[in-house]
Amino acid sequence: EQAYRPNTAILDTTLYDSNGGAVQITDVAPRYEYFGRMFTPMMLLRRISPLSGTPRIRIRLRPARDYGARACKTTHGSNHVTYAAADTTLRLTTDAPLTHVIDENAFLLDRPLHLILGPDETIPESCEDAYHTHYRATRSYWQKWSRGLSIPFEWQEAVIRAAITLKLCTFEDTGAVVAALTTSIPEAADSGRTWDYRFCWLRDSYFVVQALNRLGATVTMERYLAYIMNIAAEAGEHELRPLYGVSGHSSTEEQIITSLSGYQGMGPVRRGNQAAEQVQHDVYGAVVLSVTQSFFDKRLIRSGTLAEFRKLEALGDWARQKYDKPDAGLWEYRGRQRVHTFSSIMCWAACDRLAKIAAKLGETKRADYWRKQAMKIREHVLEKAWDAQQQSFTESFGRPEMDASLLMMHDLGFIAADDPRYVSTVECIGKHLLQNKHMFRYISADDFGEPENAFNICTFWYIDALARIGRTDEARDLFENMLSLRNPLGLLSEDIDPYSGALWGNFPQTYSMAGIINAAVRLSRSWEEAL
Structure with a gap:
């Protein structure tokens, strides 16, 4: 099931498993005014929240270059993974278990998780706080624009x-x-x-x-x-x-x-x-x-x-x-x-x-x-x-x-x-x-x-x-x-x-x-x- 949040470009996706488990995925592409200019960074934010049951999820992220012809070189830090191509480097910052992300293991989702994919830059706040900052500002922008x-x-x-x-x-x-x-x-x-x-x-x-x-x-x-x-x-x-x-x-x-x-x-x-x-x-x-x-x-x-x-x-x-x-x-x-x-x-x-x-x-x-x-x-x-x-x-x-x-x-x-x-x-x-x-x-x-x-x-x-x-x-x-x-x-x-x-x-x-x-x-x- 998918639906946009009213009068915004913020997307909710609800997934169900055969055991009664359900999760909600919320995707946000930041867009709002910041210091008098429109802030539209090359960034995608995702929040994955458990809704019911005991859902298990697998996070799979495989950026590729040259239209999928070659994989990116992957390295990681304490709470991020970088994907390096010839002309750009992406960074995934997350509060999800990094081992499970890197190894693509299935794991129990017992709390909301946040993933921020963007430039290879340090995020100066917690992943959850950064998500909510961008989410609230983007929601406000779209609602005001629609109004x-x-x-x-x-x-x-x-x-x-x-x-x-x-x-x-x-x-x-x-x-x-x-x-x-x-x-x-x-x-x-x-x-x-x-x-x-x-x-x-x-x-x-x-x-x-x-x-x-x-x-x-x-x-x-x-x-x-x-x-x-x-x-x-x-x-x-x-x-x-x-x-x-x-x-x-x-x-x-x-x-x-x-x-x-x-x-x-x-x-x-x-x-x-x-x-x-x-x-x-x-x-x-x-x-x-x-x-x-x-x-x-x-x-x-x-x-x-x-x-x-x-x-x-x-x-x-x-x-x-x-x-x-x-x-x-x-x-x-x-x-x-x-x-x-x-x-x-x-x-x-x-x-x-x-x-x-x-x-x-x-x-x-x-x-x-x-x-x-x-x-x-x-x-x-x-x-x-x-x-x-x-x-x-x-x-x-x-x-x-x-x-x-x-x-x-x-x-x-x-x-x-x-x-x-x-x-x-x-x-x-x-x-x-x-x-x-x-x-x-x-x-x-x-x-x-x-x-x-x-x-x-x-x-x-x-x-x-x-x-x-x-x-x-x-x-x-x-x-x-x-x-x-x-x-x-x-x-x-x-x-x-x-x-x-x-x-x-x-x-x-x-x-x-x-x-x-x-x-x-x-x-x-x-x-x-x-x-």
Whole structure:
């Protein structure tokens, strides 16, 4: 049994044995303000407490280096064990019997034990006192952070858990937002679709920032703004990559890790992601969209500046040049390029928001310039992406395939929700891509064959689109169904088997968790209406 402590990221796990014994394991990753800065040490704390009976436990800790290929060198002191690798050394400080820890012996748990895994540094207090100090401060931080969220009336617990999860996927030091915390969990069984998601996708990060902004948690946007501006400055006159490391570097070479067999033996396990080498033109819109609110939100301590607008204009220049050029698309096709409609719309979004920012800053001439660029792109997309036979916009110019990303056309501001072209596009996508209440990204074969599982964020996009065109009851039904398929902790992965409900893909997926927030905000009754 597992459960988070309410409104925190502190996890309780209860284990039972066949003789009536039970133990509770509480895991804490410290996070709180300390000396005016956020304290997030590379540290994991665990408390193991007996609950009933006479439980016996075995503590097994085996850090390895080079992705499990080589063991660490182990030494120990009076109350700690060190694990030395080539570039780092970990220390386990504990009040558990050290002999049993080192030898991995089973022993009787007759009192609470504490384990602190972190840097090779001395802890200047007892293990128990250190645990409680970090525990209380971390619990207080999360409860205070959660209390500051502007949540919808309905589905509050789901929204709070999703928001906390998104916060956990941000790298405090630089402001980067990773797509997921895992690598190489396959999108479907034995599919070979195993990817490393421990990077910051500029597109995914926009959805995270947008979702947290809707809850009033704007600090993530402020930190991400700094991250983005550093990337833009480093890129200079070069094109942006689709993804970057949390430090902002673009070196993400993809490699196969042969020392690991993969999730349930389903490899390969990958380190790095080849998508970083792709051309994806939607990135320019993603960046501008991510930071637009910072130029308008009066709550922020630091608003967007004219100098930052100038840097964003450089990205706009790329958008106006690339909107009608082929790319790999947001689904990162490895074997082909087309002029993808979503990428073109995101280029429009970059120019459209730059016009709005320029007007806000009093840059009238620049506002007119970007407004004209946006109008030009919009007219082109409306002409080239429309399929008169299907009465729908399609995946790419001159092609008949459906693509779930087109559900976002209204959310991005490109087209009105009551525009017949948008309504018929939503209906066409539902007809072709929805299976058993779950939305596929596309159904045509790609580099790995036809997709087997649905893509969770696409279902949330469909939910949002249904609500916008007035089919609210259907949207609420689909949303409730998605909530019922989360794991017991309220989390979602990237993909789902539309018939068994089994979760697949990297976990937890920020796309999916942002989808929960956006759908709840869209569908919930207002507080005024409910009370």
